Amino acid sequence: MLRLPPFRYVAARTPREAARVLADHGPDAMAVAGGTDLYPNMKRRQFTPKVLVGLRGLEGASGIAANGTLTLGALATLSEVAGQRAIVARWPALARAASLVASPLHRNVATIGGNLCVDTRCTYYNQTEFWRASIGYCMKRDGDVCLVAPGSDKCWAVSSSDTAPVMLALDAEVTLVGVEGDRRVPVKALYGSDGIHYLTKRPEEILTEIRLPDRTGWRMTYRKLRRRGSIDFPVLGVAAAARLGQGNLVEDARIVLGAVHVAPVPASEAEDFLRGKVLDRETIEAAAGIAYQPAKPLDNTDLSYAWRKRMARIEVARALREIAGLPTGDLP
C-alpha cells in the first residue's frame, strides 16, 4: 500500500491567507483543493510538501453564476460544472469536458480550479518512487535527464486537463490572488512551455474564479480520446467552437488541441482558414488537415504517438462535423 508522506494541513479561510501561507513556506508548501491528483502524486513521492494549504473552506470561491457570462468559483466541483443546466445549454463543450474527467467519484470531489492547475503527465514520471528510482529518475523530479528526449534541456510532460482546451477555445479568463493583490489573465496565458514549470502563475497565487464570455450563437464541442471510456486521462482532446451565419458560413472559429504538448495548443492557422468559408465536408477536411499539424505528441503517454497525431486530424474533422450538424463517422 502506498501511504501519504507526513505533512501539516493548514485550512485557509481566504485566498489571500492561503497565498500568504504558501509564500511564507516557499517550496515546502502546496495548495490542495479536491486532492484527486495531488494526493496520489504525493503517495508516489512526486511531491512531498511539508505543509498543505487546504482551499476547500475558502470564502466565496465555490459558486456558479450563469447570467450573460459564466462565472465559476474555482472550488466548484466537476460534477457541478457538468450538471449545471445553464452550462449544459449554453457552454455545452465545457459541461462535456467536465463530465469526461476521471470517474464519477473523482468528479464529485475534484474542482474546476484543480483541473486547470493539474500537473503534466509522463509515462516515466507518473510511477511509484521505487519504479522511478530503478530507472534513475528524470528531470521532472530527482533526476537530470529527460528520458523521452535525452538531448532536450526541457521536460515534455503532457498537459492532461480535459477542461483546459475548452477554456482556451471559449476565451476564458482566470482570477489569481497573490499576497500583494489580484490579477485577471486569459487562460491562454496561464500555461507555460515546459512540463515542469507548466503554469506561468507565481507558486503562491491562488486561482479563485474563472469567467467565460457569453457564447450565444456559437456551436461548440469537446471530443476526448482515451484507452478506457470509463476512466482515463486524455491522450488527445479536441475543443472546437464556431459562430455560424446563414448557410453555415463561418463567422468565427476556435480549435484547441489537448494532451499533445506541454500546454493546450490552439490551431490558429486552421481557425484563420475557416473564417469566411462554408462549413461543408470539403472545408472541414481541409481545416482538419491544417489543425492537426501543431500537435506534438511524444512517446510518453498511453498509445502510440504516431497514431495519436493521426487521430488529431480525424478528431478535429469529427468535431467540426458535429458543429456543422453532419454525421461524425463515430462508431455507434
Ligand SMILES: Cc1cc2nc3c(=O)[nH]c(=O)nc-3n(C[C@H](O)[C@H](O)[C@H](O)COP(=O)(O)OP(=O)(O)OC[C@H]3O[C@@H](n4cnc5c(N)ncnc54)[C@H](O)[C@@H]3O)c2cc1C
Ligand atoms: C485515476 C485518475 C484519473 C484521472 N483522470 C483525469 C481525466 O480524465 N482528465 C483530467 O483532466 N484529469 C484527470 N485526473 C486528475 C484530477 O482528478 C483532475 O484533474 C481534477 O480536476 C483535479 O482537481 P482537484 O481539485 O482534485 O485538484 P488537486 O489534486 O487538489 O490539485 C491539483 C493541482 O492543482 C493545484 N491547485 C488546485 N486548486 C488550485 C487553486 N484554486 N489555485 C491554485 N492551485 C490549485 C494544486 O496545488 C495541485 O498542484 C485523474 C486523476 C486520477 C487519480
Ligand code: SF4
Ligand atoms: S518528459 Fe522527460 S523530463 Fe518530463 S517527465 Fe517525461 S521523462 Fe521526465
